[in-house]
Amino acid sequence: xxxxxxxxxxxxxxxxxxxxxxxxxxxxxxxxxxxxxxxxxxxxxxxxxxxxxxxxxxxxxxxxxxxxxxxxxxxxxxxxxxxxxxxxxxxxxxxxxxxxxxxxxxxxxxxxxxxxxxxxxxxxxxxxxxxxxxxxxxxxxxxxxx
Amino acid sequence: xxxxxxxxxxxxxxxxxxxxxxxxxxxxxxxxxxxxxxxxxxxxxxxxxxxxxxxxxxxxxxxxxxxxxxxxxxxxxxxxxxxxxxxxxxxxxxxxxxxxxxxxxxxxxxxxxxxxxxxxxxxxxxxxxxxxxxxxxxxxxxxxxxxxxxx
Numbered sequence: 081x082x083x084x085x086x087x088x089x090x091x092x093x094x095x096x097x098x099x100x101x102x103x104x105x106x107x108x109x110x111x112x113x114x115x116x117x118x119x120x121x122x123x124x125x126x127x128x129x130x131x132x133x134x135x136x137x138x139x140x141x142x143x144x145x146x147x148x149x150x151x152x153x154x155x156x157x158x159x160x161x162x163x164x165x166x167x168x169x170x171x172x173x174x175x176x177x178x179x180x181x182x183x184x185x186x187x188x189x190x191x192x193x194x195x196x197x198x199x200x201x202x203x204x205x206x207x208x209x210x211x212x213x214x215x216x217x218x219x220x221x222x223x224x225x226x
Numbered sequence: 227x228x229x230x231x232x233x234x235x236x237x238x239x240x241x242x243x244x245x246x247x248x249x250x251x252x253x254x255x256x257x258x259x260x261x262x263x264x265x266x267x268x269x270x271x272x273x274x275x276x277x278x279x280x281x282x283x284x285x286x287x288x289x290x291x292x293x294x295x296x297x298x299x300x301x302x303x304x305x306x307x308x309x310x311x312x313x314x315x316x317x318x319x320x321x322x323x324x325x326x327x328x329x330x331x332x333x334x335x336x337x338x339x340x341x342x343x344x345x346x347x348x349x350x351x352x353x354x355x356x357x358x359x360x361x362x363x364x365x366x367x368x369x370x371x372x373x374x375x376x377x
Contacts, residue, residue, distance in 0.1 A: 099264060109262035110288070117302050127302045127365075136305040137287050141263040144284045148267065153275040156283055160358075161310045168304070218275065 087223075088193055088216055092181040094150060094223055097142050100174040101134045110135050131172065136165035139199045139208040142177035147212050151193070152220030159214035163197075167207040175199045175207060182211070191216045233298035235338035235364050238331055244293035244342070246324040248349050251281055253318055259285045274315075281316035286356060290324040290344040294362075306339060307361035313354045321349040329359065338364040 103119075110118040117124045117133050124132045140161050147155040169175060179197040186192070194213040200206050231237060259282055260266050267282075274280045287310070294300065316322065323346070330341040343359040 105262050105264065108258050115301070123302075135288075137284070137291065137308060138263055140284050140287065140308055140310065141259075141265065141282065144282065145263070145265045145267070148269065148283065156274075156276070156280065156312055156315050159283070159312045161284070161308070163308045165305055165307065220275070 085191070085216055085219055085222070088181060088184055088191070090181050090183060092223060094146050094179040094181075094195065097146055097177040098174060099142055099177065101138065101169065101171065103132060103171045105138075106132060106134050106171055109138055129168065129170065131170040134169040134171060134173070136163075136169070136208070139163060139165065139169070139175065139177065142175065142199060143179065143197050143210070143212050146177060146179055146197070147195075147214055149221050150219070150223060151214040151216055153218050154215030155212075158192075159212065161197075161210065161212045163208050163210035165208050167201070167205055169199075169201065169207050174202045179212065184216070187215075228297070230297065230299050233294065233300050233303075233364060235331065235333070235340075237298070238328060238340050238364070240328050240331055242297075242328050244296055244326045244328075246289045246293050246296065248321050248323040249286070249289055250321045251285075251316060251318050255285070256281060256318060276315050279318065281318065281320075283312045283315075283356070284310060286316065286322055286324065286346050289322070290326060290342075290346060290356075290358075291360060291362070293324055293326045293342070293344070294340075302365050304363040304365075305360065306363050309358040309360065311357050313357060316346075316348075316355050320355075322346055322355060323349055340364060 112119045115123050177199045179195040182196045183194045193216045197212050198206050199208040256270050326342045326344040329343050341361045345357040346355050
């Protein structure tokens with residue numbers, strides 16, 4: 081019988097993740113090539129950006145890290161991420177990924193939890209907003225409510 | 227032989243299908259991805275609840291995003307939205323390929339977008355590993371993005 085974790089309630093905040101995105105991180109993520117707004121500074125400038133851009137998808141990796149650390153297998157199988165990328169992130173910026181529980185429901189007798197998630201830059205501007213979800217019957221690392 | 231053409235709102239058609247090259251997931255790919263996103267979770271290198279290491283759930287997202295490069299020349303573009311559904315864990319040694327179909331294109335506030343649904347499957351078994359859809363912005367003909375003006 082899957083265990084129900086009563087500590088997972090709307091408003092529960094997951095530990096934030098802070099990531100400083102270096103050009104080297106972007107190079108590894110995107111693969112270095114010319115004429116890329118991610119890895120070619122001159123090309124990025126020609127396209128109107130002050131510096132190369134981090135790939136937006138990198139933010140989903142941060143959300144995935146939070147959810148995999150927390151829910152474990154209930155996220156890896158049956159989990160979801162929906163993200164809207166609302167502001168470009170330049171090389172060298174620091175992002176903080178955050179998530180707050182929005183809903184807990186039963187699906188096929190299993191507990192399914194949804195969070196609102198976002199990333200914001202060091203100016204406090206949101207760069208990504210969205211949601212993530214997964215089954216919470218095999219919690220890997222509990223979140224302590226503050 | 228493939229003939230590539232510059233992508234534009236006009237040439238992209240709803241219903242057109244793409245697929246990526248196949249990709250063998252190698253241990254070094256996990257290391258590279260872990261460095262890129264600074265996530266060195268032991269589930270990806272030692273052991274996981276699935277028995278043995280797994281692959282970061284979103285690691286093959288770029289394979290899906292890059293499908294349109296198999297037909298078009300993409301001078302630049304911005305990723306607007308992403309939806310992932312994780313169906314089955316990926317593992318090192320799997321050979322995977324992403325398949326996609328353009329399900330919508332639209333104009334909003336003077337900007338053009340295309341929406342592609344995708345599945346990433348294991349070659350051979352055709353087992354679905356990850357699926358979802360994503361929205362990509364198509365740059366204007368000048369190739370300079372409006373978002374960039376204040377950056």
